[in-house]
Amino acid sequence: MPSSRFGTLLLLLLAFMLGGRHGSASAAPTCDIATGEAGVDTGRIAYSQAGHGPPVLLLHGLFAQKEQWHHLLCRLAIGGRTAIAPDLPGYGQSAEFPLEDYRLERQAVLLRQFMNALGYRVYAVAGSSMGGTIAALMAQQFPREVSSVAFIGSPLGVVKWGPGVREAIFRGINPFIPVDTTQFDLEMSLLFVNPPPIPLSVKENLVKDYVARRRHYQQVWDIVNLYDDRLRDSDWLRKPTLIVWGRQDHIFSIEGAKRLKNRLPRGQLRTLPVAGHLLLMENAETVAAWYQQFLRKHQR
Numbered sequence: 001m002p003s004s005r006f007g008t009l010l011l012l013l014l015a016f017m018l019g020g021r022h023g024s025a026s027a028a029p030t031c032d033i034a035t036g037e038a039g040v041d042t043g044r045i046a047y048s049q050a051g052h053g054p055p056v057l058l059l060h061g062l063f064a065q066k067e068q069w070h071h072l073l074c075r076l077a078i079g080g081r082t083a084i085a086p087d088l089p090g091y092g093q094s095a096e097f098p099l100e101d102y103r104l105e106r107q108a109v110l111l112r113q114f115m116n117a118l119g120y121r122v123y124a125v126a127g128s129s130m131g132g133t134i135a136a137l138m139a140q141q142f143p144r145e146v147s148s149v150a151f152i153g154s155p156l157g158v159v160k161w162g163p164g165v166r167e168a169i170f171r172g173i174n175p176f177i178p179v180d181t182t183q184f185d186l187e188m189s190l191l192f193v194n195p196p197p198i199p200l201s202v203k204e205n206l207v208k209d210y211v212a213r214r215r216h217y218q219q220v221w222d223i224v225n226l227y228d229d230r231l232r233d234s235d236w237l238r239k240p241t242l243i244v245w246g247r248q249d250h251i252f253s254i255e256g257a258k259r260l261k262n263r264l265p266r267g268q269l270r271t272l273p274v275a276g277h278l279l280l281m282e283n284a285e286t287v288a289a290w291y292q293q294f295l296r297k298h299q300r
Contacts, residue, residue: 031074038117040110042101046093047086047114051077054299055120057111058085058280061129062156062224063176063217065092068128072152072280075288081295086114088131090220102223104130104230108137112145124295126150126242128280129251133157133230139239148298150242150291151260153279154249157230159256162249164190177210177217184210190250193276234263240298241267244287246275268294 031051037044048066050073058069069085076083087094089101089110101110111134115123124147127135132155139146160166168175168186178184181203188195210217231237241264245257254271261269270290275283 029074029078031077033070033073038114040089040113040117042110043089043094043097045086045089045110045114047084048073049082049084050074051080051082053080053082054295055082055084055115055123056295057115057123057125057135058083059111059125059127059131059134060085060088060091061127061131061153062220063091064128064131067092068278069280071284072288072291075284076292079288079292081292084115084118086111088134099219099223102220104134104137104224104227105141107134108141112138112142115145121145122147124148124150124299126152126291127155128153129277130156130224130227133227136231136234136237140236143239146239148240148242148295149237150244150294152244152287152291153277154245154252154256155231155260156224156252157227158232158234158260159252160228162190162251162253164250174218174221177214177221178207179211179214181207183207191277192282193246193248193274194282231260231263234260235265237264238266240294242291242294243267243269244272244279244290245269246272246277246279246283248273248275249277251277 033048033050035048037046048070056076058073060066060068066085066087073083073085089107090097100106122145125135125138127133132151135149139149165175173183175183175187175190178187181200184203184207243257243261245254247254257269257271261267272279272283272286279287
């Protein structure tokens with residue numbers, strides 16, 4: 001999937017937050033972020049990396065990109081970790097993967113190949129939204145390699161889409177594939193508690209990309225939506241697991257937090273009162289502190 005739309009949008013959001021106008025991101029640290037590529041079976045995976053120490057793999061969500069993690073990646077690096085955030089196969093700069101590779105089990109396999117290509121055999125995995133579900137699948141498929149799992153924001157597969165998402169779909173609108181600026185604003189309002197201001201001209205260009213590639217976006221959405229109950233029976237996930245969920249999450253309701261925790265024998269639940277779906281961006285400072293504490297406790 002071409003990276004133009006994702007890169008422009010996410011770098012805009014990051015620039016906004018790094019400017020100190022958005023909650024806890026005002027204290028966002030900087031670090032030396034290296035970029036690279038690693039080959040896997042069916043393509044090449046682009047990634048960002050920072051820090052030295054035990055490795056942590058950071059997985060973004062649907063229609064997202066590695067730059068979403070840069071705030072938290074730097075915090076982990078400063079805290080003594082090697083933080084690695086790839087563009088998942090088929091997303092961002094990891095383009096030209098076949099459609100079959102969007103299956104989440106296949107994503108897990110390719111990401112394991114990616115980490116092995118970088119020389120890592122044991123590592124922690126954290127994921128946002130769909131990335132959290134992939135993290136859980138990696139722990140299931142490769143238990144000797146994944147030391148712990150963290151859901152940084154609600155994962156796909158525990159509860160149904162939130163009321164705002166369902167209502168939009170009932171009206172024939174997929175808020176994640178907007179075809180005009182009004183639908184784009186709806187997407188932002190669902191993802192953020194305080195949506196960042198984006199100039200109209202930028203919105204219009206982003207919408208053009210959605211419209212031009214709408215068939216592909218819809219194909220990917222259809223594949224990923226098949227996993228909407230994947231974590232409802234998650235007793236098999238017996239790794240140390242951190243769950244961080246925003247109480248104002250409009251994508252997946254907070255009711256899913258305790259439901260998931262009750263199915264995880266080694267799960268730890270933390271909730272944030274003024275937080276939505278993208279905790280890794282809006283609440284990076286708090287989330288990083290909690291995650292570092294969790295990693296120190298469960299480090300292998």
